[in-house]
Structures are given as structure tokens and as C-alpha cells.
Amino acid sequence: MRKSLVFGLFVLGCVLFLAALGATSHVRVSHFLAVSRDLGDITATLKLTDISFSDDARYTRNPSQADIFSAFQDYPGSIEHFPSGSVTPPPDFTSLGAAMKVRGQ
Amino acid sequence: MFMQPGIIALLLGSGITLVLLAYASFLGVKIWRNWDIGSNSEAQLALERKTYLVSTLVKYGLLFEIISVFLFIYTADDLHNLLVGAMCATGSLNANSFGFPALYAKIAVLFLAAGWIALDSLDSKAEDYPLTKKKYKLLLLMIPFVIAGYVLQIKYFGGIDPNVITSCCGVLFSEGGTGVGSSLASLPVHPTEVVFYSLFMIIFFVGVIALKSGRKLFMVLLAFLSAFFFFVSIAAIVSFISLYFYQIPTHHCPFDILQAGYYYAGYPLYVSLFAGSFFGTMAGVIQPLGRIKTLSAIIPAVQRRWTFIALAALTVFVLITLIPIVFSPFTLEGY
């Protein structure tokens, strides 16, 4: 078999696989859309305003809401946490004799 | 505003296009100033070899520009959530005065680059490269549009303030509004339909005669009609074609048909329209070049092929516009 044909088949295979993934994605998206009606119901009933995305610190849990808690409460010295906090871990204060650990580090 | 991944991708992609085309024109100037086909010097040989690079650069530039136009529309569409009042890409593009001009500049680059590549391929068929000097002058014409497209797009994204209330397409295209958008939509549906379809019939007729007879007059006529048809078609898409696709009598957005919800109908629609009007126009544009001796044998065959492509593409385009009109229960009677 000629090489260009093999390559063509490889590309075709990948595209078909992607198409298959696209089809399953369609199924999953429509499943999500069905679920999202129930989710909307929960949001409406409980009057939720934010998604549970980063609950590492209190003040990141409901980013759209002003907070009773100060931004420095969980991790003193941590710079404003949202949205940059997700890629900037809080500073290390062990040199000051303070014991503080970040889970998973 | 520049931290959105779409904007990063766009600035990177179109920045590369800018660099490629700018370098191509820089080389173009060099070639244009020193070109001497009669010379057998090594400098001339080096220039001849540079022409390959310029063609390659422009071809890739066109390819990347196509991706970048789509990316620009998608990004604008994606931004509409950030903007109060914007319902689709049209609203986002209207967020400031740079949105639509940036898009127009990009589309102009598409046509100019494609036209240049067509001329280039024609030129390389003749043994004395008769178009070289003209060709590289034309290349310089393209550069302002490329730069304008890039600068306008930076100004557009830089100027987007997510808090500014923008007019959504519902407001923008509503009959009472002002501005380019609404004046397009204000074209009444029925007359536009009549003009659009009859103009297509005329073009088809002229094209067939041009194919059969190969007469100059019809070729030139075809060119003018094709170019005109492009604008009429855009107006028609805004005025009524999009409405049939959305099945909503007030949604005039020409960009939403690119989305999955409308089965990506916009892609074949715009591709066939662009290809059709481009080849139709080019078939006539190259008519005067027939006077050049070395090209005179080549041009008629090329014209025939391009006319054929143009007619085929425009027919496909019109057929696509007819699909929702014929097969859906939605009608615009009374609007």
C-alpha cells in the first residue's frame, strides 16, 4: 500500500475517532443540558450565586459576594486570591517561625 | 482584556500573518527594483529564487488569515457574555468603533491575498514572467490592509470595556436604528429577495454566455456583476437569509449561522459565496492581461476554468440559501 494512503487512513482514523468523541460529547452535553434544568432548580430554590469551584479559602468560595471574612484570614500574607490565587500559592512563612501548611504541598 | 485565550491566540496567529506578509513585501520591493529578466547574472538568479519565497509566504499568509478571520468572529462572539446588551458577535463588534473596520480590513486582505496568488500562478506560467513588476507593486497595496487589520484588532480588544452597555443585535438591526447594521436590515425583505435571486439569474446567464463564446465583453460584465453580487449577498444574508436559518423574524446576525445550533450552515454558505464572487471577478480582471504576448495563449483557458468555478460555487451558494426557505415551515410573510 502506498505511504500517502496509509497517512490518509491515519488522518481519517483520527478524524473519525474525533467525530465519535464529538458524538459522545453531544450525548454528554445533552445529558448535562437535561441535568442543568435540575441544577437551575437547585440554584433558584437555594438562591445560590456561585459555583463550588475553589473552596480552598472561604473568600474564594463565593467570589461574586462581598465577604464578612478578611482575605488574609486563612493564609496571612496571601495576595488577593481570586482569580490569580489559583496559580499563586500563599507565601511560605516558616522562616518566621510560624507553622503553616498548604494541603497537598 | 488581553488575557482571554481567544485573544492571545488571535494576536499570535494574526501577528505571524503580519510578519510573513510584511517580509514578503519587503522582498517584493527588492525584487521589483532590481528585476531584469533578460540578465543572466547571479543577482538576477537570486531574485528569481526569492520569488518562490514570496509566493510561499503569501500563500501561508492567506491560509493563516482565513483562520484568523474565523478566530476573530468567534472571539467577538465569545465576548458577548462580557458585554451588557450584546447578544451575539454583532453586538460585540459594535462595542467600539474598531470592531467592524477590523473585520473589513481582514476580509480585504483575504481577497487581495487570494487575488495576488492567482496573478502569481498566472505569471509563473509564462516563460518571461511578464507580470513580475506589477505583481510586486500590488503586494505593497496589501500591506496597509494587513497592518490596519492588526492595529484595529488591537484597538478593538484594548478598547473593550466589559461594563460598557452595547447595543445587541436586536437593537442594532431593529428597523428604527441607525448605522450600517440597521440600514442593511432595513432593506425590505421582498424587494431584496427579488433583487438577490434575479441578480443571480443574470450572473448565471452572463457566465454561461461567457463560457460558450469566450467574448471579452461578457467576461468583464461577469467580473462587475460578481463583485456587485458579493455585496448584494451580504445584504441579503443580513436582510432575509439569516432569518430563515434562525427562524426568528428579528434575528439579523450574519455570524450565528456559523454555530453548531444551525448545523454550521454558515461555513459552506460563506465559502461558496467568497469563492464564487472571487473567481467570477478574477475572470474579468485578468482580461486586460490577454494583451501581453506570452500570456495571450494562457488567459482564455484560465478564464474559462475560473468562470466555471465561479458559476458552480455561486449556484451552490444560492442552493444553500434556498434550503431553509423551501424546507422549513417558517415564512417571512408580513415582515
Place this chain on the structure above:
Amino acid sequence: MNETIIQTNELTKYYNKGKANEVLAVSGVSVGIRHGDFAVLKGPSGSGKTTMLSLLGCMTRPTSGSITLEGRDISHLPERFLTDIRRTTYGFIFQQFHLIQGMSVLQNVMLPLYPTDVDLPKLKKKAEGLLEGIGMMKRRDFPVQGLSGGEQQRTAIARALINDPEIVLADEPTAHLDTALSRDFMAIMKDLWEKGKTVIIASHDPIVFENEYAALVVEMRDGAVRNVTRK
């Protein structure tokens, strides 16, 4: 059949003209080669034979002077068209064979016509026919780097013939061969010549230019023609 196929007129070629390392490789050469000629460019190394062959074979353009091929002036053609001519009219056999390493004999033979609109299976058949003709069929799928010198040259000959050239050019073809193989090579060339091809060989090997069928011998020295003998 005896009309001129290639005519050169005051052909001159400089390399690196205007620079410190300027070389005058060929100067003022005017020769005519006829259809069906068996021509030999004779001369010591550095005499300009190879450059002459390159000029005749459309590999490079002359600095001045002209070449006409079948009445058509090709000395000013852009490279694109020179390549077209080369592809349809010439078959080239190089001194170093210049086969592409890592590919099989068959693939090497097929290579020149890849970028043309030829159908690959047909091309393959044709290449196999050529290999058959010069007794290389058994080596068909052999990688070329494993071949002996004689076999490599046969592969190179088959490659040169794949496009049914009207003119076969060879540059010092016997330089890397022993006497027996050189005679074999000349036998193949003679065969081609008898089939009506025009053969042009650059060589300083007596086996080549002392042949009875070498109708035209052009003797070169320092880029200029010393002597032209036509039998």
C-alpha cells in the same frame, strides 16, 4: 536525422562573478551536437567539461552566450522552465552516482518522475522494466548503500532513463569503475545510442573517447575548446 539538436554560441560561464573567488569555467564555446550523435567532451580535470555538461543539461544558466535546444533559445529561461526541459529531455548520470541513501533501488529509479502527474503503479512497472533491461531486477528492493560500484551505476543509468530522455548525459562515468565494468558501461551506452538517443559523455578515459562510434570528440582545456573532431 542529422540536424542539430543543441547549438551553443560563444557560451561563457563564470562562477562567483565579481567576487574574489571568481572562476571562469567555460569561455566562448561554440559547438553543435546533432540528433543521434555520440559526443565526448574530452579533457583533463578542471578543463570545464563538467560545467559544459551542466550548461548543456540545463542545470545552470550561462553568464553570456546562448544555447539553443531544437531551435529554441533556452539561455534566458527561468529555472522553472529549465527544470521542465530537463525533466522531459535529459537523462543525467553523475560521476558520484548520487543515489539517495536509505531508499531501495526501485525507489531511486522512480524518483525523477514523482513530481509529475504520473500514476505511481505505472511508474513502478516502467522502472521494473528498466531494471530488467540492465539486469538489476534481483536487486530491486535492495537499499542502494549496499550495492557495489557497478550496481550503483546501473541503478543510476536506469534512473536516467526513466523519463525516456532524448539526450543522455554522463559525467566521468568510468572514473570509479575498473576496466571490465567500464566496458560494460560503454556497451550500455552504445545500446542506447543505437536506439537513437543522443549521448554526451564528459570523460578523460580513453575507453570512452577512443570508441569507434564516438562521432564527435570535443577536446577542452582551461574552459575553451581546443579541438573538435567529427568522424
Place this chain on the structure above:
Amino acid sequence: MSLNSHMNVLDFTLLSLLRRKFKNFGIVLVFTLIVFITGSILFLSYSFKREALLILKGSPELIVQRMSAGRQELIPVDRAKEISALPGVSGVEPRYWGYYYDLLVKANYTILASSGSLSAGNRLLQGRLPGPEEKGVAAVGRGVAKARFIDIGSTISLVSSAGDAMDFDVVGIFESDSELLTADLIVLGRPDVIRLFRMPPYMATDLAVTVRNETEAPVIAGKVRSRFPDTRPILRKEIIRTYDAVFGWRSGLILTLFAGALVAFIILAWDKATGLSAEEKKEIGILKAIGWETSDIIEMKFWEGLVISLSSFLLGIILAYVHVYFFGASVFAPALKGWSVIYPDFRLAPFIDPYQIAMLMALTVIPYIASTIIPSWKAAITDPDEVVRG
């Protein structure tokens, strides 16, 4: 030039690539990795964004909070009456909620007062919600249930602000399909929330306002603000816009950080393309001498770039898709989600459209191809004459 010649040149290109297997597969591998990483970031953030937008469509149109010295304060419930008297307002309800730090598992919970029950067909809650005035019962999110190893019927114990332990019977657990919304929730009856947080009487956390016509929400927000200058009204539209900006921002930030790797790869590609070995250069010279044209060599180089970038692009997209949507983006999620104790564990819905593909192309394939144009041309103009002269 028609189809046959292009296919033949592609054939040769593939043959030629296979001759340098290790080098070329290495490049494909690195390129695939780049597409995979970029693709994962884009898919992940885009799906989060789309899901957030859909989920938040049901949240209150307007939240009114009281501010004191720049911080949020509890708001007197009687303000609700005045606000509901504004024209266009259809209802005002106080919300009671807050955060609870669980020392035991070192996680933050969101405590919320129940205000009504879900609609009958809702499949996302196993059990039921506590009634608004009910005491001693709770409904919890999957994340809480997992962290505390509880099930329906168990009790969950929380320590109130006064220091005494309060036990709640778990009567409902949210299904895992809703984790993006409910992972850390503990829903209690209103009296329990007030007691747990020791909230003063007649005070609520904030007020949720429903309006008759959403387009008028900004006007109403303005009126609320002028009537109560110490309040901060938050519009749903604003929240949705914030989320949109935030996810775009996050993935943009990661992409920017990641750009270094991309640039390194482009340099590699450039180097590979410019650093033609003497052998390769000679080969191209031979091809030209035996009848290949400069544009044929450029085409061959185009195919070379296309074969490498298309294979890597397709493989990279497939891997990124599988990674993000089948394995929950296990590699990158921590970077996007932050460092929580309760990670919402959810399967994202694969929202993918041509936008993602075009974006990925602009970020990976275009720079790669562009970096090979000039080197390819340099290779293609090799003089055939040089080969003849040896």
C-alpha cells in the same frame, strides 16, 4: 500539476521522514505534548465557563448586601419590605448563609438556610431538603458527605459560634451530577443557621430580590442604592460576566505561563528546519538535479510540516479530550481549581466547537509552520549544479 503529483510527493515525503524515524517521532511526540497541554487548558476552562453560565441562569436576579466600612455586614430583615415596595420588584427574600471551617477535616463548608423545597421531578437530590423552619436536620453535598463519611440517616455534628456542639440528622444528599454547585453545601433549617452563627434577631446575611422584568434589574438596583446608600446590589448579569471573565482570565494566565514551553518548541522546530544536515542538503541537490523543481521541494517541505503538525495536532486533541472529559483533567485541574480540601469531583460536559479548534491551531500549528517556511525555502533553492560539480 494535479492530484497524482501531489500524492507522489507526499509519498516521497513520508518515505523520507521514515528514514529518520527517531528524530521525527521525537518531534511529533513533543508537539503532541504541546497540543495536549494547550488543548487541555482550553477545553477545561471553556467547559467550566459554559457550565457556570448555564447553572447560574437560575440564581437571583439581584442580591442586596449591606456594607459597613467596606465589609459586608448583616442586613436588617425589615429592609425587605421597603425594597419590595419598589415598582417592578416581585419579591424579596432574606438569605441566611455563611462559611463554616471544619477543624476535623480542615475543609470549608458553606452553610445555607433552606427556603422551600425543590420541584418534584428533581433527580439531583437523594432524600429531601430541610423545611425552612425545621430544626435538627440537614441536607449535605457529596463533598461533605465524602469528607465526613456520612450517609442518609447519619448525624453530622457542627460546633456553633457559642461553642456548643449541634447535631443534625442527615435527610438528604445531593447527587454527584450536581457537585459543581453543591459539593460543599450544608443546608439547614433557618433557626438552626441563626443559632449556629449566633446571628442577631431580625438580621439576615443579604436579601435576594426577584424582579418582574430582568432588563429593569439595573434600574431597580439603582433605586435600592439611592434608598439605602450603605448597600451593594449585585446583578446576576454581573455575576455571569464575572465568571466569564474569570475563566478566560485563568486559562489565559496559564497559557501565558505556558508560552515559554511553546517558544522553546518553536525554537526547536526552527533549529531542526535550519540545521539541515549536509546529507539532507545533498539529497535535495540530487532531487533537483534529477528533475525536481524548486516548488516541488517547497511542496515536499510543506508536506513534511503538515504530516508532523497534523499528526501531532490530531493526536494531541484526542489525548486532551480524553484527559479532560474522561479523566476529569487530573493533571491540570488543581491549577485551575486552587488547593481545596473538598475538590468538587464532577464530569465536565464536553462543550467543543470550531472555536476551540481554531484557537488551538493559532496557538500551536501556525507558529510551527511559520517557523519552517524560510528554512524550507533555503533548502529548496539548493543549486542542482553544485551536485554535478560534486
